[in-house]
Amino acid sequence: MIVGICGSPRKQATEHVLREALNMLEKMGFETNFFTVRGKKISFCRHCDHCLKHKECITKDNMYELYPLLKEAKGIVIATPVYNGGISAQTKAVMDRCRALVAADRDFFSYKVGMAIAVAGDRIGGQELAIQQIMTFYILNGIIPVSGGSFGANLGATFWSKDTLEGVKKDEEGFRSLRKTVKKFAEFMKKFEVEKQN
Numbered sequence: 459m460i461v462g463i464c465g466s467p468r469k470q471a472t473e474h475v476l477r478e479a480l481n482m483l484e485k486m487g488f489e490t491n492f493f494t495v496r497g498k499k500i501s502f503c504r505h506c507d508h509c510l511k512h513k514e515c516i517t518k519d520n521m522y523e524l525y526p527l528l529k530e531a532k533g534i535v536i537a538t539p540v541y542n543g544g545i546s547a548q549t550k551a552v553m554d555r556c557r558a559l560v561a562a563d564r565d566f567f568s569y570k571v572g573m574a575i576a577v578a579g580d581r582i583g584g585q586e587l588a589i590q591q592i593m594t595f596y597i598l599n600g601i602i603p604v605s606g607g608s609f610g611a612n613l614g615a616t617f618w619s620k621d622t623l624e625g626v627k628k629d630e631e632g633f634r635s636l637r638k639t640v641k642k643f644a645e646f647m648k649k650f651e652v653e654k655q656n
């Protein structure tokens with residue numbers, strides 16, 4: 459199973475392109491689940507260290523809907539809108555709240571495969587900086603980070619929305635970067651499944 463996490467509080471460009479990515483993966487034969495921060499209560503990590511002692515997060519909010527999806531998932535797609543040249547605060551809250559999962563099991567995320575999508579209002583608005591933050595989260599949690607490769611999707615899927623849903627739908631280059639990234643992500647997912655069975 460692949461879980462797609464949308465870090466936008468709106469039903470707009472980021473959600474649209476993440477759903478497109480999950481549709482592509484479904485067509486390739488993967489089971490997917492969509493999770494959004496929109497309308498959810500996901501508090502910041504308050505660094506109380508409860509998770510280190512009790513192996514669970516003390517804050518019982520909507521993160522508890524995502525935790526089981528993350529456990530089951532072999533692949534993770536994080537999609538964020540670009541806010542001030544980086545990921546949204548909502549996306550960061552999700553990442554920080556994953557500390558409880560790692561506190562309970564150091565290998566919780568190990569060998570899962572991850573890709574990233576960033577959607578900005580400007581053509582060059584910080585998409586790669588936002589993706590870099592997602593990749594850093596992947597690397598430090600043992601998730602294998604995958605991009606679409608050079609010549610179009612260097613760090614992952616990057617979109618220029620012009621601040622509208624219609625804008626992102628017209629971003630042909632963005633969709634090219636998405637197709638390339640999804641293709642590579644699917645290749646990695648399949649390769650790891652075969653290796654794990656051997």
Ligand SMILES: Cc1cc2nc3c(=O)[nH]c(=O)nc-3n(C[C@H](O)[C@H](O)[C@H](O)COP(=O)(O)O)c2cc1C
Nearest residue numbers: 466470471472539541542543578579580583619621
């Ligand atoms: C607080 C805030 C900060 C933003 N900062 C940037 C930015 O640094 N660079 C940029 O290109 N767009 C920026 N934007 C615009 C959004 O990235 C853009 O509208 C994007 O499409 C929002 O995603 P959504 O359509 O899923 O809501 C910002 C928007 C907000 C609300």
